[in-house]
Amino acid sequence: MRSAVVIFAIASGLVGGLFSSAWMNGMAIQRVENTFSLETAHIQFHNPQFSENQDVRRTIGSTEDKLKDLLKIDGVRAVTSRLKTQAMAATANKNMGVTLVGVDPISEKEVFGLYKKIDTSSGDFFETKRKNSIVISKALAKELKVKLKSKIVLTFQDYNGEITGAAFKVIGIFKTDNSTWDKMHVFVKNADLRKVLELPEGQSHEIDILVDDYLQASVISSQLQEKYPDILSEDWSKIQPYISFLTDYMDIMMGVFMIIILGALGFGIVNTMLMVILERTRELGMLMAIGMNKKRVFIMIMLETIFLAFVGAFVGELISMLLIKYYGINGIDISSMAEGLESVGYSAITYPFLEPFRYLQITVMVLITGILASVYPAIKAIKLNPAESIRTV
Amino acid sequence: MSVIKIKDLRKTYNETEVPVHAVNGIDLEFEKGEFAAIVGPSGCGKTTLMNMIGGLEEPTSGDVIVNGIDISKLSSKELIDFRLENIGFVFQAYNLIPVLKAKENVEFIMQLQKWDKRKMDERTISLLRSVGLGDKINSRPNQMSGGEQQRVAVARALASKPQFVLADEPTANLDSHATTQLLDIMKELNEEENITFIFATHDQRVMDKARRVITIDDGKVVSDVVKVNI
Numbered sequence: 001m002r003s004a005v006v007i008f009a010i011a012s013g014l015v016g017g018l019f020s021s022a023w024m025n026g027m028a029i030q031r032v033e034n035t036f037s038l039e040t041a042h043i044q045f046h047n048p049q050f051s052e053n054q055d056v057r058r059t060i061g062s063t064e065d066k067l068k069d070l071l072k073i074d075g076v077r078a079v080t081s082r083l084k085t086q087a088m089a090a091t092a093n094k095n096m097g098v099t100l101v102g103v104d105p106i107s108e109k110e111v112f113g114l115y116k117k118i119d120t121s122s123g124d125f126f127e128t129k130r131k132n133s134i135v136i137s138k139a140l141a142k143e144l145k146v147k148l149k150s151k152i153v154l155t156f157q158d159y160n161g162e163i164t165g166a167a168f169k170v171i172g173i174f175k176t177d178n179s180t181w182d183k184m185h186v187f188v189k190n191a192d193l194r195k196v197l198e199l200p201e202g203q204s205h206e207i208d209i210l211v212d213d214y215l216q217a218s219v220i221s222s223q224l225q226e227k228y229p230d231i232l233s234e235d236w237s238k239i240q241p242y243i244s245f246l247t248d249y250m251d252i253m254m255g256v257f258m259i260i261i262l263g264a265l266g267f268g269i270v271n272t273m274l275m276v277i278l279e280r281t282r283e284l285g286m287l288m289a290i291g292m293n294k295k296r297v298f299i300m301i302m303l304e305t306i307f308l309a310f311v312g313a314f315v316g317e318l319i320s321m322l323l324i325k326y327y328g329i330n331g332i333d334i335s336s337m338a339e340g341l342e343s344v345g346y347s348a349i350t351y352p353f354l355e356p357f358r359y360l361q362i363t364v365m366v367l368i369t370g371i372l373a374s375v376y377p378a379i380k381a382i383k384l385n386p387a388e389s390i391r392t393v
Numbered sequence: 394m395s396v397i398k399i400k401d402l403r404k405t406y407n408e409t410e411v412p413v414h415a416v417n418g419i420d421l422e423f424e425k426g427e428f429a430a431i432v433g434p435s436g437c438g439k440t441t442l443m444n445m446i447g448g449l450e451e452p453t454s455g456d457v458i459v460n461g462i463d464i465s466k467l468s469s470k471e472l473i474d475f476r477l478e479n480i481g482f483v484f485q486a487y488n489l490i491p492v493l494k495a496k497e498n499v500e501f502i503m504q505l506q507k508w509d510k511r512k513m514d515e516r517t518i519s520l521l522r523s524v525g526l527g528d529k530i531n532s533r534p535n536q537m538s539g540g541e542q543q544r545v546a547v548a549r550a551l552a553s554k555p556q557f558v559l560a561d562e563p564t565a566n567l568d569s570h571a572t573t574q575l576l577d578i579m580k581e582l583n584e585e586e587n588i589t590f591i592f593a594t595h596d597q598r599v600m601d602k603a604r605r606v607i608t609i610d611d612g613k614v615v616s617d618v619v620k621v622n623i
Contacts, residue, residue: 286488289449290549291477291505293470387449390484 002279003308006272010265010312010366011319017261018320018362021254022352023332028250030177030347032243036210037113038176040239042217043224045207048232056085056159059203060231066207067107075211075220080107081204083193087156089136089186093145098186100154102193111210114174114187123148123172125187132192134168137182138175146170154186159198166196178345254358262365265309266373273305273377277384284381285389294382301378302371309370317359324352396556396589397423397446402455404441404612415441416452417612423557426587428580430594430603438612439593440561446591447480447559448472460556477505481550481588483560487542489534495521495545496530502553520548523585524578540571547579557589564596576602 036042045066050058060066063081070079083102088095105126109115115125118135125135134152136144146152148170155165168188176182194201209224211217214236221235237244277284288297331349334341338348404416415438423429431439444450445457448464457465464475476482489498496517503513521530524544534542543563550558560579564572580602583590592599600606608616 282486282488283490286482286484287490288473289447289476289482290502291473291553293473293477296505387444390449390486390488 002272002276006269006308007312007315009268009272010309011316013261013265013268014313014316014362014366015320015323017258018317018354018358019323019352021257021358022320022324022328022354023350024253025250025354026328026352027346027350028246029353030350031345032247034177034345034347035240035243036214036236038117038178039181040236040243041111041208042211042214043209043221043233043235044239045209045224045228045231045233046205048230050205051232054084054086054205056157056197056199056205057161059199059205060207061203063202063204063207066228070207070209070224073220073224075213075216076209077212078107078110078210080104080111080208081190082108082206082208083190083197083199084205085156085193085197087154087186089140089144090153090155091144091146091150094143096140096143096183098140098154099184100156100193101185101187102190103187104190111208114176117174117176118172119175122174123170125172125174126189128171130169130171131189132166132168133171133189135172135174135187136170137179137185138173139179139182140186141170141173143183148173152186154188156197158196159200164196164198166192168192177342177347179339179342181345258362258365262369265366266369269305269309269370269373270376272308273301273374274380276304277301277377277381281384281389281392284384285386285392288384288386289390297382298378301381302374305374305377306367306370309366309373313363313366317362320354321359324354327352394425395422396425396427396460397421397591398456398458399446400456400458402442402445402457403453404438404445404450405453408453414612416445418455419609419612419614421607421614421617423589423591425589426583427589427591427605428583428603429590429605429607430592430600431607431609432594432600433609433615435595437609439609441612442609443559443561443591443593447482448476477502478553479556481553481555481558483543483546483550483558483563485562485565487534487539487546487566489542489545489549491534494531494533495526495537495548498534498545499549499552502549506553516552517548520551521545523582524548525574538571540567540574543567543571543575544578547575547582551582551586551588554586555588557591559591559593561593562595563592564594564599569598572596572598 045060047058047060067079067081070076081104085100087098087100089098118125126133141147144152150170151167152170153165153167155163158164211220217235218237221233225233284297328351331351333349335348341348399419399421402416402419406413406415419442431442433439441450445452452465456463459479464472467475490501499517499520500513503516518530521527524547526541526544529537529541564575567575576598579590582588592603594600605619607614
């Protein structure tokens with residue numbers, strides 16, 4: 001009974017710790033993946049002066065040649081180019097400042113996943129050859145009071161410095177988990193924007209690169225910087241330092257979390273084993289009286305403690321695995337907090353996830369905790385006086 | 394030949410404050426195969442004397458010599474090893490390990506001594522049969538009566554073929570039938586294996602069975618009677 005209570009306590013602590021960690025980890029992973037998929041890709045090229053004021057004249061030359069060359073590089077999975085400018089979006093109801101992004105509908109889908117954020121009842125992502133079509137967010141549509149097939153007038157500065165504009169018809173409405181980002185971005189075809197901007201052929205404002213392993217992005221970016229010294233190559237950690245901080249922060253947080261959980265676990269084990277020593281004082285006294293030496297008594301108490309910790313860890317990890325697997329597929333819906341979460345780029349439905357090596361890590365940490373927690377009770381046991389202990393009631 | 398020699402043995406508690414002389418200068422010798430009882434009122438020092446003979450307590454002064462070895466001079470580690478090889482214990486409260494079966498409780502000491510498994514099995518079964526528990530080999534303590542548990546304890550005490558067995562009030566928790574049964578078995582084993590048995594007891598039935606009765610009072614031997622023709 002006592003062993004069952006200890007095992008239950010260890011298992012519960014681990015389930016709480018592992019599931020919470022998996023939940024936080026899942027949220028962070030989703031945020032990071034969304035950033036890559038919707039906002040930054042893994043590496044971006046810009047004209048070195050473009051970042052200062054988003055001047056449309058600060059372009060990348062020979063874009064098509066660069067795109068072909070990039071696809072031949074090891075580790076590069078997909079590339080696309082974009083035009084970008086700041087614009088004013090206007091309807092009869094309202095004006096709003098936006099970032100106007102011109103995309104190549106085909107290669108854009110290989111790098112970015114925005115097209116997946118348009119549901120079937122909300123149009124499409126440039127599936128037709130219609131000219132001057134635009135894809136906007138649900139949040140922006142609500143602000144501007146527009147819907148599918150509505151017209152939006154975009155006003156901006158062209159390549160020659162003249163104020164120009166065009167009317168675009170809404171053909172797709174998307175919604176991501178980042179409502180702030182959604183309101184700020186609108187998408188049109190490269191060809192349509194190039195014509196209005198009067199931008200020469202072969203020029204673009206941004207090249208976006210997807211690599212096979214995002215952890216290698218900084219290495220590849222450095223290599224590309226050397227290859228193309230006249231452009232600015234940045235990996236995602238430089239474009240969105242917050243995301244880099246988030247991944248590092250999550251690792252530290254999970255570590256701290258587990259140390260706290262294991263610390264509590266350790267104290268719980270020490271407390272329980274001290275009770276065990278107290279209850280078994282007579283038995284331990286008898287064992288030492290009949291000839292069980294202190295080394296054996298010490299090892300016996302340690303092994304009992306480690307065994308309990310191990311069984312508790314196994315049960316806890318098994319339950320955690322099942323829970324994480326279940327919610328990893330079905331998600332945890334916290335829609336009541338959707339507005340707040342989406343304003344900072346987090347989804348209201350999160351999918352807990354824990355890397356497999358974490359379970360091994362936890363097992364090792366529990367083993368170490370069990371060993372450390374067993375030392376004090378074992379020392380108490382070997383200090384018992386056999387003659388007095390035998391007479392304990 | 395003496396198995397145990399006790400020379401001017403003393404044990405004083407609270408030496409610096411109010412000293413209590415639990416054992417106050419005892420000289421005794423026990424021969425091989427003796428069946429002796431140490432008797433006396435509560436607090437007379439018989440348990441303290443037994444503990445010092447068994448190496449469970451260190452004397453304040455004096456010697457306890459077992460087979461030529463002065464155990465009062467041994468370190469605690471040496472004492473534990475000495476007890477394992479030379480002394481068997483039977484306690485008032487049986488003190489069997491509750492999660493082990495009768496067979497496993499008896500085997501425990503032989504495992505500590507690293508006996509060969511086959512020889513260990515043979516001796517265990519033989520001992521349990523000797524104490525009349527051949528049918529309880531696989532029973533746990535909670536499946537046995539008090540008398541049966543104490544008989545398992547006797548089998549355990551004899552398992553390692555000790556020089557002598559110390560039994561501290563072994564019949565205190567038993568009814569008269571169980572007491573008689575236990576004492577008959579211990580007497581039989583004493584005669585068969587020629588192992589010295591020393592009892593600390595209040596029980597008249599133990600005194601009646603014993604061939605030698607040593608009476609202690611205030612930490613001193615007041616009488617030492619060897620019965621003839623018992």
